[in-house]
Amino acid sequence: MQNVKLDPAPVEVEVEVPGLHWAGFAGVVVLVLATWLPLPSVLVVALGVIGMAAFVVSWLLLGRRAADVSVRRLYTIAGLVSLPLLAARPLFSGDVYSYLAQGVIAAKGLDPYALGPAAALGAASPVTLQVSHYWQDTPAPYGPAFVGLSRVIAHLVGESVVGTVLLHRLLELIGVVLLAWALPRLARRAGVPPSVAVWLGLLNPLVLWHVVVGVHNDGLMIGLTVAGLELVYLGAARAGAARPALIAAGVVLVSAGANVKIVAVAALCFVGVDLARRARPAGKAAVLVGLPVGFALVTVLITLGSGLGFGWVRALAGVSSGAVHSWLAPTNELGFLVGGVGKLAGLDLTDSAIKVFSAVGAVAGLVVGARLLWLTYQERLHPLLGAGLAFAAMLVLGPVVQPWYLLWMIALLAVSLTTERARWILAGVSAVLALVLPPAGGGAVALVVGYLIAAGVVGATLHLRRASLLQPV
Incomplete structure (x- = not known):
C-alpha cells in the first residue's frame, strides 16, 4: 500500500x-x-x-514513450490536436442542444426540473426540435450549478445554437484546464509518473471526442473534482491557517462538481475517509462530520443562489431509473437477454427484467462502494484509486452508460494505477470506446x-x- x-x-x-x-x-x-x-x-x-x-x-x-516525455511537451501536443476540434460542430452526441433547451427554459422563468423542452417551449419550438426525441419530454437531470450556468448562457445568446455551443465549449475547456493542472500533481502523490497520467488522462481520445468537441458537461464536473482533490491534499500537507483554507477550497470545488453531476460526491467520500484515517483521534469526528456538512452547505448555497430550487433532487430519480435503456449498461444487457428469451415463449419480460437487474446492480454497487471505502480506511487501497474504482463500479453496475461516462474513472485511474499492465488495459478500453461511436449519424x-x-x-x-x-x- x-x-x-x-x-x-x-x-x-x-x-x-x-x-x-x-x-x-x-x-x-x-x-x-x-x-x-x-x-x-x-x-x-x-x-x-x-x-x-x-x-x-x-x-x-x-x-x-510517455514516461520519457515532459509534461510540458504533452500539454503542447494536447493544445495542438485540440485546435481543429474547437472549430468543429458538436459531434458524437447532441446533448449540448439539451443544455440549450434547459438554459432557455430557466431563462424564461420556468422550472427546468419539472418541465421538459416540449412541455416548456412547445413541441414545434426550434429549440425543442434541436433536442433528441429521446429527451424532449425529460426535465433537466443536472445539478443547479450547471443549469444555472446554462441559464446565464441563454441570457447572453438567447436561442442561438452557435452562441450556445461556443460558450458551453468554453465552459468545458475550463474543466480541461483544471484537469491538466491537477493530473500531474495528483499522480506524483500516488507514485505515478506525471507524464503518463497526462497522456492517459488528458490526451485520451475520449476527452477530445466528448469534452472538447462533444461539449459534455462531464468535462467540467471531472475538472472541478480533480482540482478540488488536489487542493484538499495540498492543504493536508500544510500547517497553520493555510491548511483549513486549502482543504475548504478543495471541498468547495468537489462539491461544485457534484452540483454539475451528483456522481462527483463519491470522490469526496474517499478523500474524507482518507483524511479521517490520518487524523488524530480527536480530529476524526471533525473530518467525518465536517466534509458532509461542507458539501451540504455548498449545495444549499448553490441551490438557493441559483434560484432554481431543490427540484433537481427529484429529477435525479428519473435519470437513475434509466428511462431510456442504454445498450452499453451491463445490467440492461442482461435484461435484454432475458427479454429476448422471453419473446421466444411469447412473453414480454424486457422492461421487468431490466428493472430487476438494475435494482440488483444498485445494491451490488453500494456493497462494492462500501468495501472500497473500508479498504481505503485500512490503507490497503490508495484513496484516488478507490475513487476511480468506485466510478468504474458505477459504470459496470449502473443503469445508464455512455462512452463519455468513462471520463469519471479515467482521470482518477490515470493518476493512481501504478502498474503498466493496468494502465494499458485502461488505454485499450479507451481506444475501443473511442472508435465504436461514430462522429455523426446517417x-x-x-x-x-x-x-x-x-x-x-x-x-x-x-x-x-x-x-x-x-x-x-
Whole structure:
C-alpha cells in the first residue's frame, strides 16, 4: 500500500516524439473536415472513423514513450490536436442542444426540473426540435450549478445554437484546464509518473471526442473534482491557517462538481475517509462530520443562489431509473437477454427484467462502494484509486452508460494505477470506446458501410506500415 505523498517534487525530462503528434493532428483535421463538408453520409462516417483511428493509433504509440516525455511537451501536443476540434460542430452526441433547451427554459422563468423542452417551449419550438426525441419530454437531470450556468448562457445568446455551443465549449475547456493542472500533481502523490497520467488522462481520445468537441458537461464536473482533490491534499500537507483554507477550497470545488453531476460526491467520500484515517483521534469526528456538512452547505448555497430550487433532487430519480435503456449498461444487457428469451415463449419480460437487474446492480454497487471505502480506511487501497474504482463500479453496475461516462474513472485511474499492465488495459478500453461511436449519424446502412470502408483503409495502412518496417535495409 502506498501512502499519499504530500510533498511532490516535479521531475521532467524531454525527448522527441517525431511524427506522432503530427499524425494525430492530421487525423483530427480529417475528422473535422469530414463532418463539416457536404459529403454523403457513408463518406462522413468512413472518413470520420479513419481520422479518429489515426489519432487513436498515434496516441497509443505515444503512450509507449510517455514516461520519457515532459509534461510540458504533452500539454503542447494536447493544445495542438485540440485546435481543429474547437472549430468543429458538436459531434458524437447532441446533448449540448439539451443544455440549450434547459438554459432557455430557466431563462424564461420556468422550472427546468419539472418541465421538459416540449412541455416548456412547445413541441414545434426550434429549440425543442434541436433536442433528441429521446429527451424532449425529460426535465433537466443536472445539478443547479450547471443549469444555472446554462441559464446565464441563454441570457447572453438567447436561442442561438452557435452562441450556445461556443460558450458551453468554453465552459468545458475550463474543466480541461483544471484537469491538466491537477493530473500531474495528483499522480506524483500516488507514485505515478506525471507524464503518463497526462497522456492517459488528458490526451485520451475520449476527452477530445466528448469534452472538447462533444461539449459534455462531464468535462467540467471531472475538472472541478480533480482540482478540488488536489487542493484538499495540498492543504493536508500544510500547517497553520493555510491548511483549513486549502482543504475548504478543495471541498468547495468537489462539491461544485457534484452540483454539475451528483456522481462527483463519491470522490469526496474517499478523500474524507482518507483524511479521517490520518487524523488524530480527536480530529476524526471533525473530518467525518465536517466534509458532509461542507458539501451540504455548498449545495444549499448553490441551490438557493441559483434560484432554481431543490427540484433537481427529484429529477435525479428519473435519470437513475434509466428511462431510456442504454445498450452499453451491463445490467440492461442482461435484461435484454432475458427479454429476448422471453419473446421466444411469447412473453414480454424486457422492461421487468431490466428493472430487476438494475435494482440488483444498485445494491451490488453500494456493497462494492462500501468495501472500497473500508479498504481505503485500512490503507490497503490508495484513496484516488478507490475513487476511480468506485466510478468504474458505477459504470459496470449502473443503469445508464455512455462512452463519455468513462471520463469519471479515467482521470482518477490515470493518476493512481501504478502498474503498466493496468494502465494499458485502461488505454485499450479507451481506444475501443473511442472508435465504436461514430462522429455523426446517417442511418444503419451508412454506418455499416462507412465502418467497413474505414476498417479496410486502416487495416491496409497498418499492414503496409508493418511490411515496410520488416523490409531489410
